[in-house]
Amino acid sequence: MNFKQLVLAVFSLVLVVLAHAQTKSQSNEMAWNKTLEEAKGQTVYFNAWGGSDTINDYISWAAQKVNERHGVTVVHVKTGAGDVVSRVLAEKTAGAKKGSVDLVWINGENFKAMKNNGLLLEPWTQLLPNYQYVDVENKTTTTSDFTVDVNNQEAPWGMAQLVFYYDSDLLKVAPSSMQEFLEVAKNNQGRLTYPALPNFHGTTFVKQALIELIDEPSVLTQPVDESKFLKQTKNLWMFLDQLHPNLWHEGNQFANDSSHMKQLVNNQEIFIGISFNPNDAANAVINGELAQSTRSYVHKKGSIGNTHFVAIPYNSNAVAGAKVFADFLMSPLAQARKQDINVWGDPTVLNMTKLTKNEQSLFESRVESQQLLKTQDLANVLLEPHSSWVEALEQEWIKRYSN
Numbered sequence: 001m002n003f004k005q006l007v008l009a010v011f012s013l014v015l016v017v018l019a020h021a022q023t024k025s026q027s028n029e030m031a032w033n034k035t036l037e038e039a040k041g042q043t044v045y046f047n048a049w050g051g052s053d054t055i056n057d058y059i060s061w062a063a064q065k066v067n068e069r070h071g072v073t074v075v076h077v078k079t080g081a082g083d084v085v086s087r088v089l090a091e092k093t094a095g096a097k098k099g100s101v102d103l104v105w106i107n108g109e110n111f112k113a114m115k116n117n118g119l120l121l122e123p124w125t126q127l128l129p130n131y132q133y134v135d136v137e138n139k140t141t142t143t144s145d146f147t148v149d150v151n152n153q154e155a156p157w158g159m160a161q162l163v164f165y166y167d168s169d170l171l172k173v174a175p176s177s178m179q180e181f182l183e184v185a186k187n188n189q190g191r192l193t194y195p196a197l198p199n200f201h202g203t204t205f206v207k208q209a210l211i212e213l214i215d216e217p218s219v220l221t222q223p224v225d226e227s228k229f230l231k232q233t234k235n236l237w238m239f240l241d242q243l244h245p246n247l248w249h250e251g252n253q254f255a256n257d258s259s260h261m262k263q264l265v266n267n268q269e270i271f272i273g274i275s276f277n278p279n280d281a282a283n284a285v286i287n288g289e290l291a292q293s294t295r296s297y298v299h300k301k302g303s304i305g306n307t308h309f310v311a312i313p314y315n316s317n318a319v320a321g322a323k324v325f326a327d328f329l330m331s332p333l334a335q336a337r338k339q340d341i342n343v344w345g346d347p348t349v350l351n352m353t354k355l356t357k358n359e360q361s362l363f364e365s366r367v368e369s370q371q372l373l374k375t376q377d378l379a380n381v382l383l384e385p386h387s388s389w390v391e392a393l394e395q396e397w398i399k400r401y402s403n
Contacts, residue, residue: 032129035320040071042321046310048105050078051259054283058344061337066328072321077101081110088119088313099315103322106311107200108146111154112387114311121312123152124323130330131155135351141307142349146387147221154309157329158338159347161298161305161381162204164274165281169293171271176300178212178239184271185246191271193247195261196254197397201274206393208304210236211382220385224392233393237400244401252403266290279345286342302380307349336362 046063050056056076063074084104091099106114114120125131134156136142142156143149150156166174171188175181185192195202211217213235219225225232244251248270255261261273262284275281284290310329312322328334332355335348352360 028127031127035323036070038320039318039324042318043073043075044102044318044321044325045075045077045100046103046105046322046325047077047079047081047084047101048310049080050076051257054287054344058338062325062329062334065334066325069328070324072318072324074321074325081106084313085110085113085117085119088114088315089117091315092117092119096315098317099313100317101313102316102318103310103312103325106154106309108148108306108384109387109390111145111150111309111311112148114313115148115151115153119314120153121314121316121319124312125150125152125155125326128155128323128327128330130327130332133332133350133354134330135349135354137351139307139349141305141381141383145309146306146384146390148387150309154311155326155330156307156309156349157326157335158308159305159349160276160308161278161347162208162274162276162303163278163280163296163298164272165265165290165294165296166272167265167268167291167293168295169291170268174272174295174297176297178209178299181272182239182243182246185243188271189246190248190250191269193249193255193261193264193270194274195257196402198394199257201258201261201276202254203390203394204276204304205274206236206240206397207385207389208299208382209239210385210389210393211304212299212301213239220389221383223386224388226392229392229396233396237396240397240401251401262289265294277344277346279339279341279347282341283343283345298380302382304384305381306384332359332362339363 046059048059056078059074059076063076066072066074081104084101084106088099088101134142139159141159145154164174171184175184181192194205197203197206210233211220214220214232215235216232219228219232248255248264255264258273258275261270264270265273266289273281277283278296281290281294281296285292285294310326312319312326316322330349332350335350338344338346339348348363352363
């Protein structure tokens with residue numbers, strides 16, 4: 001084959017590849033148009049945590065937009081993901097062909113439970129138009145949930161990372177590690193706390209402590225070994241045994257959840273609160289829930305971070321409508337609004353380089369706030385332990401410390 005023939009062969013191959021890509025694109029577009037038609041008139045029961053007015057308002061806004069654009073009605077069912085797993089599993093056991101849950105806001109532990117029990121719709125997110133903008137290249141947690149492969153069975157809609165915040169008028173220097181957190185507790189008895197497990201934020205606090213204190217962090221990427229669990233976690237329990245007597249109510253009572261902690265910080269009963277939203281404190285200052293002297297921070301070696309997702313149960317009664325709502329939640333418009341600290345402050349899952357200039361402009365912050373964390377402060381994300389560690393930690397914590 002001479003040079004001219006080689007060039008012609010390469011050119012022909014490029015044409016074939018382009019034609020295939022165009023055909024695939026057209027096929028996906030036709031499939032999505034069919035989904036939009038099927039979705040019209042459907043009611044989607046979106047099961048999601050309802051403990052925050054800020055988040056509830058955002059979901060209401062998104063539901064209204066999807067109804068206006070696509071004729072889909074979204075009903076926010078305010079419940080926890082654990083309840084959803086139990087309900088869908090019961091429906092499967094009973095042989096129910098149609099379920100009560102169409103879409104669920106889910107975390108890694110419950111995603112694994114649903115995946116293992118065959119409770120999820122077969123892979124679907126790769127077919128959503130807005131999925132192409134998701135940052136799967138740089139944000140590894142958009143494709144792996146608590147080390148479990150997402151397998152296109154849940155759609156990412158927000159980034160999360162454990163952050164601490166404090167009233168700088170009451171506490172001059174924030175602790176930069178769990179060991180320093182213990183020292184602050186000892187020096188300010190009764191002025192620190194965290195939510196009781198199995199509350200999500202309480203469990204995250206304990207996981208953060210475990211990651212910082214464990215002798216062999218590498219074991220956390222593997223399923224928990226019950227025969228070695230107590231030995232591997234001995235540093236954690238020693239830390240908590242020292243910490244609890246110095247906490248609010250001497251560790252005999254814990255905060256109910258992160259919202260309760262926010263109230264306690266605002267009332268100056270405790271000095272430090274925790275959140276899984278890096279901009280939560282900034283949003284709370286704007287809303288008057290926290291003092292202007294509030295500052296956010298993360299520990300020196302980083303903090304636990306992950307992506308939060310929505311998933312469709314295998315027996316959803318409105319699959320098309322659920323896909324349409326999930327797709328809208330990943331749209332630049334919805335992601336930009338969600339990231340606005342005046343609205344929610346939840347970081348985007350999108351890759352800015354994949355967006356047009358106009359779409360990128362939607363994300364430009366119009367707020368300058370001392371409470372906002374800088375990007376470099378959040379750069380060191382500590383990956384979640386394998387999902388099996390959650391149940392083991394919660395059971396042991398409850399056995400040791402639940403009154």
